Amino acid sequence: MKALTHFTTEEIEKARRYAASIPPPDLDPRIGALVNDLIGRVADKWTMMVLEVLTEHGEVRFTRLSKLVDGVSQKMLTQTLRQMERDGLLVRTVHPVVPPKVEYRLTALGLSLGSAFCGVWVWAAENLDHVERARQAFDGIASTGGR
Amino acid sequence: MKALTHFTTEEIEKARRYAASIPPPDLDPRIGALVNDLIGRVADKWTMMVLEVLTEHGEVRFTRLSKLVDGVSQKMLTQTLRQMERDGLLVRTVHPVVPPKVEYRLTALGLSLGSAFCGVWVWAAENLDHVERARQAFDGIASTGGR
Numbered sequence: 001m002k003a004l005t006h007f008t009t010e011e012i013e014k015a016r017r018y019a020a021s022i023p024p025p026d027l028d029p030r031i032g033a034l035v036n037d038l039i040g041r042v043a044d045k046w047t048m049m050v051l052e053v054l055t056e057h058g059e060v061r062f063t064r065l066s067k068l069v070d071g072v073s074q075k076m077l078t079q080t081l082r083q084m085e086r087d088g089l090l091v092r093t094v095h096p097v098v099p100p101k102v103e104y105r106l107t108a109l110g111l112s113l114g115s116a117f118c119g120v121w122v123w124a125a126e127n128l129d130h131v132e133r134a135r136q137a138f139d140g141i142a143s144t145g146g147r
Numbered sequence: 148m149k150a151l152t153h154f155t156t157e158e159i160e161k162a163r164r165y166a167a168s169i170p171p172p173d174l175d176p177r178i179g180a181l182v183n184d185l186i187g188r189v190a191d192k193w194t195m196m197v198l199e200v201l202t203e204h205g206e207v208r209f210t211r212l213s214k215l216v217d218g219v220s221q222k223m224l225t226q227t228l229r230q231m232e233r234d235g236l237l238v239r240t241v242h243p244v245v246p247p248k249v250e251y252r253l254t255a256l257g258l259s260l261g262s263a264f265c266g267v268w269v270w271a272a273e274n275l276d277h278v279e280r281a282r283q284a285f286d287g288i289a290s291t292g293g294r
Contacts, residue, residue, distance in 0.1 A: 036196070036217065038271040038278060043195045043264075045187040070183065088281025109277055116270035117190075123263035124185040130256055131185060134235025 041087065042113060046072055046080040051106070051114045052121075054090065059105040089113060188234065189260060193219055193227040198253070198261045199268075201237065206252040236260060 041047075046069065053068045054060060060068065066077050081104060084090045089110035095101040106114065188194075193216065200215045201207060207215065213224050228251060231237045236257035242248040253261065 035268065035271045035275065038275060039195055039267065040192040042271070043190050043192050043267065045190050048186055048190045049183070086282055086285040087278050088285075109274060109281070112274070113267075113270055116266040119263040119266045120186065120190065120260075121182065123260055124182045124189070127256060127259070128182065128185060131234050134256070135233055138233040138235075 041083065042089075044080070046076055047084060047089075048117060048120075050077075050080055050084060051089070051110065051117065054104065054106045055111065055114045059093075059103045061101065061103050065104060084110065188230065189236075191227070193223055194231060194236075195264060195267075197224075197227055197231060198236070198257065198264065201251065201253045202258065202261045206240075206250045208248060208250050212251060231257065 049069045049072065050065070053065060057064075057068065062077075062081075065081075066072060066074060069077060072080075081090065081092070085092050085104075087109075088107060090104050090106050093103045093105075095103070196216045196219065197212070200212065204211075204215065209224075209228075212228075213219060213221060216224060219227075228237065228239070232239050232251075234256075235254055237251050237253050240250045240252075242250070
């Protein structure tokens, strides 16, 4: 399964270390607000998809990326890539050839965010059936006017 | 720091187990598409915020929730809660009192998703400075016309 098998033992190990490192309870409360802000930026479907594709494929051109990131519009992909570049998650390289060739690859920071998301991918793969059943039950109740 | 200290040792342990469980490589490719769909639904700022607040506060009324989830609009909160209920992540209880009292709490599935996101919170807390510096550098280059 594409979405999950590209995690190497090292990445899994890194994700484990993330999960194991509990921060001290007396951290500056302003950091809490900043973390929320940052989470808001990275907890985004397209950011996660781009992370996944670039983790798996290395350096990729825009056109290929738009095919690999299933269902993304050109505008949304451009916006996501620019934001990820600004956050230091990826590097954009313009090759001075004709026609110009622009490639994107993850930085070490981007790769580490990919590892941090690993637990969410595994959760989704493990709980698909559970979620499907919940949806069916919910829709059944809603359609019979039970809500 | 609110955002992180509410993780118990058990939750951290659970997140570690998620990170450690590598799924077999020969999974049905349709599952990959379903995982992407599910990820698209849960990798959302407001879903993550609601998960965080309910993990920390247990059962919470709508009005209180709208104050605890910083910056959320009433419409967006209603939509997020309904989607999370449909996915089986939370339970909505209507108490037959006057005025009606509606409370929300996470299911076991919702709590497990919270644990799966643990690595992302830790990543954000650890890499704030890194991201800040990247943004400053990016904005500096952008403003001097270097792009």
